Amino acid sequence: MTLANEIILPSRAGWRPRFGLHRVLFHVAAVLVALLFLAPIAVVVLASFRPSSEAGLPPLPPWPTGGFSLDSYARLEAFGAGILHHAGNSLFVALGTAAITVVVSLLAGYGFSRFHFPLKGTLFVLILATMMIPFQSILTPLFLILARLGLQNTLTGLILIYVTLQLPFSVFMMRNAFDTVPKEIEEAARLDGATGLRLLAHIMSPIVFPGMVSVGLFAFLNAWNEFLAALVLLTDQDKFTLPVLMTAVRSGHYGSVDWGAVQAGVTVMMIPCLLLFLLLQRYYIRGLTAGSVK
Structure with a gap:
């Protein structure tokens, strides 16, 4: 055949x-x-x-x-301290917020996922319940607290405010990410001598890295685009972030609007968001879907 x-x-x-x-x-x-x-x-x-x-x-x-x-x-660069200066302010605030949020939520999520302590469930529910409080209702107390600490009208104080607002959701995300990791991996690492922060840094963190990226990306984008807190807490024009600068540019003189400068500022604000999402979208999607299927 x-x-x-x-x-x-x-x-x-x-x-x-x-x-x-x-x-x-x-x-x-x-x-x-x-x-x-x-x-x-x-x-x-x-x-x-x-x-x-x-x-x-x-x-x-x-x-x-x-x-x-x-x-x-060119007109946008000539406004205030210049677009690059204000973009640097926004970048400092966004990166600082993302870094602190990732570190704190990583530790808190690991604690809520792996450790047992009194009132664990109640404390976790209280943390999530803070997401139901409108930010506008606590803006005045936050302003008074920062003024008492000497951090009012500073970028550092603004970072602390953003971290406070971002932590409840971030802790929830990281706890879910750690819940998806089999406990056998952690037990095997303990048998090999890894304990404490070494276990978290070298064994657990690489596994939940997509969740960390999702938390950091959310924190960065929220801090980069946030307007109300920056408008209320910052009074020095040289410390304005980009959203506040765009409001000042849009106001113009005698009510006129420089639409060209506004569109240029919006274009500049979009660039970091697009680049970060395109670079990290693989980890971002994996981090969001972690824990959906067991």
């Missing part, structure tokens, strides 16, 4: 195309939804590169004819 006779070809009735109509419709719908979400971002970015006289025009016919211009970024 030849090789050609051994090959059994599939029947025409049982053959199906690799890409059916439903898959084509799915991809077309996905592209349309992506364009719907990307359209506002594209409008903002393109408007930031228009001349000031055309920056506020809608992206509809008749199309602006002023061409490519960096005047909006």
